Amino acid sequence: MKKIVVTVIGADRVGIVAGVAAALAKENINILDISQTILGDIFDMVLICDMEKAKGSLKEVQDELGALGKELGVDVRAQLADIFYAMHRI
Incomplete structure (x- = not known):
């Protein structure tokens, strides 16, 4: 499973x-949680999402979500779950 975190x-x-x-x-991309x-x-x-069967690459998904965020007036970011967890470890 290729998990990503979307904030x-x-x-x-x-x-x-x-x-x-x-x-x-x-x-x-399937929403898991x-x-x-x-x-x-x-x-x-x-x-928390599974992008194992995603149509596009992580970069393409990040770009699409970033553009959507601008349309909605919010900040939308996506990154690999492993990187997210490593960055937020105490």
Whole structure:
């Protein structure tokens, strides 16, 4: 399994979850786990996804999600889960 972590943060608005989920589905990326929180007006979401059968490369997915984030007015980033976990180890 090729796991990625997708993070989304920005001002809360309608359509963020739907937009990100649709973009991942379009790339044939399966959402394994999802957590989202709204703190005041700030939206925060973390998704663990499997991109083993993804149509595009990680770079292509990162570019697509980044562009989507600009459309939605939020920051959307994707990285390999192994790198994410290594960066956030204490």
